[in-house]
Amino acid sequence: MAKLGIFDLAVRYGKLTAIADLSFTVAEGQRVFVSGPNGAGKSSLLSAIAGSVRTAHGRIEMDGDILSGLGPEAIARRGLSMVPEGRRIFAGLSVLENLTVGTGIRRDRGAVADDLETVFTAFPILRERARANAGALSGGQQQMLAIARALMTNPKVMLVDEPSLGLAPKVVDEVYDRLCQLQALRGLTLVIVEQSSARAARVGGRMLLMRGGRIVADGDATEFAARDLLTEAYFGGAA
């Protein structure tokens, strides 16, 4: 059974259709990049899965359970976590408090302490700045905090929306290194929105190409970079 299944999904904002007739499944432990031009519906897709945007039609399943129609808190409780666009860290809370918000849904108190140790090991800067206001962190540190915060809910599936946005290339490298490390360590299923096909190819994984609210191509990220499918998606042409 697929870990995550999207079937005939549609998302609309008033009369505007952001996503139409979209279907795909993700296997457990897979890493899937979602790419495409602005307005392709990438963020809407992630928001719909996480429950922060209502679906107009279709079904979203995780482990065979239907997620669509549930509120974001119920979806988080089932083991799906989101690193949203723009990071959305709680700037007025300390780093440690940011990490603690998502642990309220867990009953495994001992494992929470272990997980905190895990993310502190992966992102030592967060341990160093644990008492600092999260708003005082740099952009890259905030991205790391957003990832760590999502991990603290002990997710099985994690959605990451444009982790490279606004970060220096070197910092992006580090963010992806850690993300892949943590994925391997935790057996996570990852869905990542990433604009750069070159970046996706270097990190490796499956890639979905979106345009106009639909998936226009589905394949290995390395092939995408070679076949210029992105150019087709951005400038039209038969994809």
Add this chain to the structure above:
Amino acid sequence: MSLQLLFDALALGGIYAIAALGIALIFGVMRLVNFAHGQFIACAVFALIVPSTDALAVLGLGALPAPVLVPLILLIGAGLAVAAEALVFRPMRNASPVALMVGSFALGVALQNLLLVLYGGRPKAVSLWAELGQPVQVGSASVPLLQLIVIAAVAVILAGLALMLRKSRLGLEMRAAAEDFTMARMLGVRSNRVISGAFALSGALAAVVALVLVAQTGVADVRMGGQIMLVAFIATVVGGMGSLSGAVAAGLGIGAASALLQAGLPADARPFRDAFLYGGVILVLLFRPQGLFAPVGAKPRV
């Protein structure tokens, strides 16, 4: 400045701060300006006396000894607010902030009319803790015992609330939700729990204001929440909508300024005290339209 004046300023400012907090707590988590807060206060006042339209008030719950009465009235305030949220605001959860605000006006009018039906429209004399009116000598000043109790109670409540927000799980979730509600939900924070919690705290704070008002004035009046609600609302705006510490600071500031003006203005100008006071408010807002302490969460996001 005389000691007497200091106590006046602290007591008045403290009550404004508590009332402003009641509004800021709810605004913080759901961007709702709850204009029914004044009626929450009025309801808590009338909970003290037996329902009747007679001119003479008969103490019901108000006759209970203070150690029983105070927690009971706080519970009633909290319960009323939680019930109002469940019955009125929860069905409107996805409505616009403006619709929510209009809803709160409607709730306020409904509550006020309920009180009118049950208790009649005339103000009633209520003698609650009359013995607290006796003056106590503090240094050079002679201060009513009640005023000292009010100041101490406000300090305890503010400290307790700050501790609760800093240290408890609900407090953490409320602060996170105040900054970014959807993000908090995506981390598993239950919106109903956070919103009910905010309403419960707000209702309990309304009950505190009610007790102090009755003890100070000795009157139960259906309209008595309105005036303080106005001041409290202004304090939350001056403090920066959604900032709890801002609401407290501005509430204290407005109360203190009010007491200072009362004492400092020439006798001829004293009737216009509030004009001076709100003139000051306008000045503050001219220079800081976002309020003195605009919270992080109120900033526009990219």
